[in-house]
Amino acid sequence: MSTPLSRRSGGLALLASVALLAGLAGPAAADEPPDITFDFPAGIACADFDLRAEAWGLPKVYREFTDRDGTIARVLSAGRGSELLLTNMSTGATVWLRGNGFSATTRPNGDGTSTFTLTGHQVVFMYPTDHPAGPSTTWYVGRVAYHVVDATQEYTLLEAAGRQTDICAALSS
Numbered sequence: 001m002s003t004p005l006s007r008r009s010g011g012l013a014l015l016a017s018v019a020l021l022a023g024l025a026g027p028a029a030a031d032e033p034p035d036i037t038f039d040f041p042a043g044i045a046c047a048d049f050d051l052r053a054e055a056w057g058l059p060k061v062y063r064e065f066t067d068r069d070g071t072i073a074r075v076l077s078a079g080r081g082s083e084l085l086l087t088n089m090s091t092g093a094t095v096w097l098r099g100n101g102f103s104a105t106t107r108p109n110g111d112g113t114s115t116f117t118l119t120g121h122q123v124v125f126m127y128p129t130d131h132p133a134g135p136s137t138t139w140y141v142g143r144v145a146y147h148v149v150d151a152t153q154e155y156t157l158l159e160a161a162g163r164q165t166d167i168c169a170a171l172s173s
Contacts, residue, residue: 018124032056043092045125046168050089055082057099070089071108078103080155081121086137088171095170097139098122112151115158118144123167124157131156137167 034054045051060079067073074158081099088094109115118124121141126134129152141163146155 007164018161035082039089040125040135040137044127045134046088047135047136048168048172049091049169051137052085052087052089054085054087055083056084060102073107075106076103077106084123086123086167086171091171093171093173095167097121108150112149114148114150116144116146116148126155126157128131129154133169138166 035058036055038053040046040051040053042048042050045053057080060077062079063076063101064072065074067077079102081102083099084097086095086097087124100121102118102122104122106119107115107117118140119142121139123137123139124144124146125139126132128134131154138160140160140162142164143159144157144161145159146157148155
């Protein structure tokens with residue numbers, strides 16, 4: 001199933017939890033359809049081309065932690081990560097990202113915003129409406145934190161530490 005994205009969903013944190021393995025032809029589960037497919041039109045995740053992201057291996061460990069009132073105080077997603085195939089839909093160029101260790105913690109702030117902290121192997125999609133403004137798709141090995149306005153899904157990058165790879169540039173060459 002292919003879904004055009006005008007807004008993000010919590011599933012992107014699961015989708016984004018991967019590690020890069022260049023030079024492979026495709027996923028280990030090539031005979032199986034992906035668990036989820038996202039299509040990003042040109043100008044949303046990459047400036048010059050439509051980007052398709054397909055993931056295998058969902059879901060991972062997922063736990064919700066509540067406060068005394070039963071309100072969700074923190075959500076943890078962690079595990080090996082998903083196998084991910086990113087495709088430049090104009091040229092057919094691909095980058096294969098193999099699942100590896102990650103954790104993603106979401107903390108609702110009680111004011112209509114949430115803070116996400118990602119560690120390990122992650123891919124982060126920044127849209128033109130974000131801060132800093134995209135389009136960009138970056139693979140991180142390290143730590144990333146961002147703030148999200150829940151109603152608009154507008155992201156603000158707070159921290160990015162570790163190794164970074166520009167996926168759009170990798171798919172353009």
